[in-house]
Amino acid sequence: MNSNHPKPAVLVTGADLAHEAIAILKDFDLQYAGAKPTEEDLIRLVTQHDPIAIIVRYGRITPAIISAAKSLQVISKHGSGIDTIDQAAAKARGIHVCAAAGANAAAVAEHAIALMLGCAKSVAPLNARMHQGHWDKSTHKSLELEGRTLGLIGLGSIGLRVAAIAHAMGMRIIGFDPFAKSVPNYLQCVRIEEIWKQSDVISLHCPLTDENRNLINASVFAQCKDGVVIVNTARGGLINESDLVQALRSKKVRSAGIDSFSQEPPPADHVFFNEPGLLLSPHIGGVTADAYVKMGCGAAQNILSVLNKK
Incomplete structure (x- = not known):
């Protein structure tokens, strides 16, 4: 670029970006919002730097932020879920919204499988008991997954990877996804009601929309097998959290592995905390060193793809 002209700005709603992604965006002035940017922070930063693009790591991109970003042409998610971006406000401005799909x-x-196994094998409670000096070999029985039915909600790239691993473990796989284009022959597509009725384990891999908020609730639990295992590495709003706790207490749900919450981070008095049968992680399913690089590069490449078409 001509050194007499300032580089166009790209705002990253996080504290950092992979070196590989920074190299892709070498012709841009990268500005970082920090690890926990508020709406006020982001409005101030877009007003100050007038970015041509935003890479979304943390926080929400609201209509107010989009309105304040006068030169904004593309909002690129550092990951696959774009529900934290107000897509209607972006569309009204003609701003492209991309995901590093x-x-x-x-x-x-892998994290979904880890949670499923952790729930089936009681990994966390048995570990805690061992550290307390207990030896529960004569009283504990885990759940064997071979031959059990795994029901998947969402058959995108993540859901299909879970299906492949579970198939290798000898599980029967059923799935629901009205948008699925092709599925392997070991996966049977069914109506969503059959997921509830047939599954020994239910794993969520769909985006959160207004239509599927609280998708799993008390009425769904009533249709499930007794002792079903629930895994959610998608979005917290897909499960009615109070209903899940009641289902755990009634033993309708054997255990649940939860990586996503309706409010993140959840408040100190959240209904999940100190609830036996819940295996919790802080929305880190996609947080690995490898994924950090792949998501950053994907987000950066998406920005270039949009801008190069202008």
């Missing part, structure tokens, strides 16, 4: 698929799929 599939960049963290392996990481999230």
